[in-house]
Amino acid sequence: MFDVAKIKRDFPVLQQEINGKPVAYLDSAASSQLPRQVMEAMSRYYETSHANVHRGVHTLAERATSAYEEAREKTARFINAPLPQNIIFTRGTTEALNLVAYAYGLHKLQAGDGVIVTLLDHHSNLVPWQQIAKLRNANLYMVELTDEGLLNMDQFRSYLKQGNIKVVAVTHASNVMGTITPIKDIIRDAHQAGAVVVVDAAQSAPHMKIDVQELDADFLAVSGHKMLGPTGIGFLYGKGKLLDSMEPFQMGGSMIGLVNYFESNWAEVPARFEAGTPNIVGAVGLAAGIDYLTALGMEQVEQHERQLLAYAWDRLSQVEGIALYGPREPRTGLIAFNVDDTHPHDVSTVLDAEGVAVRAGHHCAQPLHKWLHTAATNRASFYIYNDQQDIDRLVSALQRVKEMFGYVAR
Amino acid sequence: MSLDSLYQDVILDHYKKPRNVGKIDNYDVGMELANPTCGDVIGIHLKLDDEGKVADAKFHGHGCSISQSSASMLTVKVKGKKVEEARQLIADFYEMMKGSEGDYSKLGELQALQGVAKYPVRIKCATLAWKALEQGLDKKEGVNDGESQ
Numbered sequence: 001m002f003d004v005a006k007i008k009r010d011f012p013v014l015q016q017e018i019n020g021k022p023v024a025y026l027d028s029a030a031s032s033q034l035p036r037q038v039m040e041a042m043s044r045y046y047e048t049s050h051a052n053v054h055r056g057v058h059t060l061a062e063r064a065t066s067a068y069e070e071a072r073e074k075t076a077r078f079i080n081a082p083l084p085q086n087i088i089f090t091r092g093t094t095e096a097l098n099l100v101a102y103a104y105g106l107h108k109l110q111a112g113d114g115v116i117v118t119l120l121d122h123h124s125n126l127v128p129w130q131q132i133a134k135l136r137n138a139n140l141y142m143v144e145l146t147d148e149g150l151l152n153m154d155q156f157r158s159y160l161k162q163g164n165i166k167v168v169a170v171t172h173a174s175n176v177m178g179t180i181t182p183i184k185d186i187i188r189d190a191h192q193a194g195a196v197v198v199v200d201a202a203q204s205a206p207h208m209k210i211d212v213q214e215l216d217a218d219f220l221a222v223s224g225h226k227m228l229g230p231t232g233i234g235f236l237y238g239k240g241k242l243l244d245s246m247e248p249f250q251m252g253g254s255m256i257g258l259v260n261y262f263e264s265n266w267a268e269v270p271a272r273f274e275a276g277t278p279n280i281v282g283a284v285g286l287a288a289g290i291d292y293l294t295a296l297g298m299e300q301v302e303q304h305e306r307q308l309l310a311y312a313w314d315r316l317s318q319v320e321g322i323a324l325y326g327p328r329e330p331r332t333g334l335i336a337f338n339v340d341d342t343h344p345h346d347v348s349t350v351l352d353a354e355g356v357a358v359r360a361g362h363h364c365a366q367p368l369h370k371w372l373h374t375a376a377t378n379r380a381s382f383y384i385y386n387d388q389q390d391i392d393r394l395v396s397a398l399q400r401v402k403e404m405f406g407y408v409a410r
Numbered sequence: 411m412s413l414d415s416l417y418q419d420v421i422l423d424h425y426k427k428p429r430n431v432g433k434i435d436n437y438d439v440g441m442e443l444a445n446p447t448c449g450d451v452i453g454i455h456l457k458l459d460d461e462g463k464v465a466d467a468k469f470h471g472h473g474c475s476i477s478q479s480s481a482s483m484l485t486v487k488v489k490g491k492k493v494e495e496a497r498q499l500i501a502d503f504y505e506m507m508k509g510s511e512g513d514y515s516k517l518g519e520l521q522a523l524q525g526v527a528k529y530p531v532r533i534k535c536a537t538l539a540w541k542a543l544e545q546g547l548d549k550k551e552g553v554n555d556g557e558s559q
């Protein structure tokens with residue numbers, strides 16, 4: 001059974017009051033909270049095993065290295081990557097996506113080649129490709145949305161038919177619309193057209209079972225801080241033969257083979273892409289978060305969120321003057337909304353006073369907000385420690401918003 | 411810090427019934443600024459008379475209640491003021507937003523925004539119109555190429 005009350009007790013930050021009220025944390029899509037088990041794993045590492053990795057032969061260096069490499073193995077298993085070497089630790093999704101753009105895109109794209117991006121993409125999967133396309137004189141194609149907020153697959157396929165598409169950068173789950181994209185179809189079609197697919201899984205990997213081999217994804221990027229881990233750690237999955245063929249992203253220690261006066265060669269993958277001292281304790285924390293999620297079971301996590309989502313959709317739909325963005329299905333556990341014409345900043349300030357934490361703004365998706373004809377939205381997002389009561393709190397706090405601002409006619 | 415001290419009636423009143431909304435053709439001072447984190451946009455236009463006093467002031471833009479009410483109150487306040495006086499108001503307003511103790515009675519109804527100083531993420535909303543005014547004046551007077559502090 002999925003025991004939310006028990007889970008909640010593992011999260012110290014959720015035990016406190018904010019503005020005199022227990023906290024209803026509905027902003028896990030921005031950053032999730034950390035269970036005690038993750039924090040303990042990190043301090044245990046510092047108390048017993050800390051040193052630099054891959055550099056010393058003393059016992060602590062040995063322990064640090066195995067802690068770091070065990071984290072890589074766990075991460076690989078979590079998404080069913082064939083080998084630990086398919087996992088490159090990064091600062092997060094943003095760095096992972098930039099790694100692909102620079103280490104793959106910059107070297108492999110030529111003038112006239114095409115890159116497909118989508119309107120659901122976070123700036124971190126869009127802007128690097130804008131930049132690489134400019135540097136390489138390649139063309140960028142934007143897949144827009146249907147009225148419901150699904151990817152326009154006809155438009156996608158017509159771009160593929162042009163014959164020049166080399167890269168497809170696509171989001172698995174939108175951080176604004178909640179839309180889950182038909183990622184398997186996208187990958188299959190892209191492969192038939194000879195393109196590689198870069199999947200932004202920042203909003204999917206924390207919430208559902210991902211199997212990179214079943215998806216046949218070429219690259220897949222994830223952030224640890226959205227899945228119970230600390231900030232500053234995430235990873236890129238890449239297919240072995242792609243990673244092996246790539247030039248490094250950053251240069252420095254650990255990523256070299258032989259260094260001569262005027263040139264050097266590169267270490268094997270994944271070291272080639274991990275220049276400098278990595279975030280060792282971050283990897284340890286990420287792995288502990290994976291352990292926590294695995295013990296719950298990703299199917300159960302997904303099931304729990306689906307129930308919460310259904311409840312929240314239902315309750316929010318009944319709030320007068322509310323606009324909910326994106327499709328009802330297929331959707332991940334988040335809902336972006338606006339109430340009357342009240343600006344999201346005012347909404348979230350009032351909600352905060354009621355102890356309810358939501359995100360307000362353009363959520364790093366400006367082109368999408370332009371398409372929605374709104375400068376900003378509020379977003380409530382759900383995770384393993386949320387329950388129906390959190391949603392009830394949100395709904396009643398929205399009544400407070402309406403009392404204060406509701407009758408503004410603009 | 412209670413919500414009511416942030417969203418005082420004066421603020422909600424200026425938000426719901428903003429004063430001096432619009433643009434001025436042939437303005438003497440004009441600047442539009444955006445607050446990238448929350449998407450607030452404010453433009454301030456001033457018309458000066460022969461003695462260098464503000465003959466008319468208007469604002470345009472969109473955003474949250476704090477940014478819009480601050481702009482609305484600004485336009486009311488600067489009308490009839492000399493440029494030096496307007497600059498003094500800007501300085502006083504910034505000081506108030508830092509949360510410094512002091513006598514801000516010269517700011518009149520703008521004192522209602524004093525509570526914003528306790529909400530660090532909203533200070534930029536309150537100061538946006540004032541930054542626009544400051545940069546507009548700087549541009550007009552050739553100071554700093556329009557850079558603000």
Ligand SMILES: Cc1ncc(COP(=O)(O)O)c(C=O)c1O
Nearest residue numbers: 092093094122124175202203223
């Ligand atoms: C869909 C999506 N992609 C990418 C990112 C960027 O992640 P990070 O800031 O951890 O690099 C986020 C989170 O902000 C996101 O929601």
Ligand SMILES: [Zn+2]
Nearest residue numbers: 448450474535
């Ligand atoms: Zn604002």
